[in-house]
Amino acid sequence: MSLHPTLQPYADAWTHSIESISELVGPLAEGEWNRRTPCPGWSVRDVVSHVIGLDCEMLGDPRPIHTLPRDLFHVTNDHQRYMEMQVDVRRHHTAPEMTSELEYVIIRRNRQQRNETRDPGTKVRGPLGAEITLEEAMRTHAFNVWVHEQDLRAALGRPGNLDSPGAQVARDVLLGMLPQVIADVAAAPRSSAIVFDVHGPIEFLRTIRVDIQGRGTLETAPALGPAATLTLDWETFVRLACGRVAPEAVVDRLKTEGDPELTAAILRNFTLTQ
Structure with a gap:
């Protein structure tokens, strides 16, 4: 064995x-x-x-x-x-x-x-x-x-x-936490979609869909007309998600589109780990 x-x-x-x-x-x-x-x-x-x-x-x-x-x-x-x-x-x-x-x-x-x-x-x-x-x-x-x-x-x-085996595991762990944070903590509207477009050593495009019951799910399919889109590099994604930096300190490293109140709520509650 x-x-x-x-x-x-x-x-x-x-x-x-x-x-x-x-x-x-x-x-x-x-x-x-x-x-x-x-x-x-x-x-x-x-x-x-x-x-x-x-x-x-x-x-x-x-x-x-x-x-x-x-x-x-x-x-x-x-x-x-x-x-x-x-x-x-x-x-x-x-x-x-x-x-x-x-x-x-x-x-x-x-x-x-x-x-x-x-x-x-x-x-x-x-x-x-x-x-x-x-x-x-x-x-x-x-x-x-x-x-x-x-x-x-x-x-x-x-x-x-930033692209090591540990980084690959980190990507999956952090993405797994996103739906609940977007749907429950950031209170994204029901029947909406939020897109994360991450580039750099690790790249991915993921959609968080919030259904009519307010439940969030992670999807690989792109969303048409998302309520918000956040574009940022992998290192900034990790630093934000792990609470290592405040959103206002990295405004030059991320781009947001869509509902400004929603994107502000997402960034304000983006720390996924304790």
Whole structure:
């Protein structure tokens, strides 16, 4: 038995991103670990700590017993408190400690994936104790690690891998979140269509249709006379969707057509991830 074919793309995406992260941070001087990243409230050290923590969770390691400080302004809900635990417990770790732990976790996770024989539908423990499928866990994990690779690249001035296996997974994950956000959060009109025209290293043209009941669906077919069209590059799409930049900061990198109130509502609520 070996890794199920459905899971292989997620394992490959994780491997590519985690090895890229290791290459990025391996040569860093101590002070460079304190550089600010686009991820709110987190430094390079914090992002790497989070990635290590995510992989420890995938390994089933016990969570750290740790009390968070009260002055973490970026921590405002239970999900963020859950994620911050693995980060704050490593805030005083040195560069060698960080790289050593990262390398050890990579070795353990590679071994875990080589020996993984479970079905994609197997139920596993997710964040905050939620029960999710193994496929969902691996897909979300590959997505998260790629996004944090991009956080590190932005902080260190080392752009790249915008078309990597992790980027392909990220495209599918983010597109999967769009219908609910457009229909429910941005409150697009019923019986309307909103088009996203994304270019760059990853290109796609997708339509979100909102039916008469107000439900959103994702379609590959182009829409005639859409209520709104948003044209932007892939990197800007990711930065907006992951809450790394405000819409007003990238107005020169996107073009909107159609109902101005609707496009404003979409952009205002475009952060798809927590």
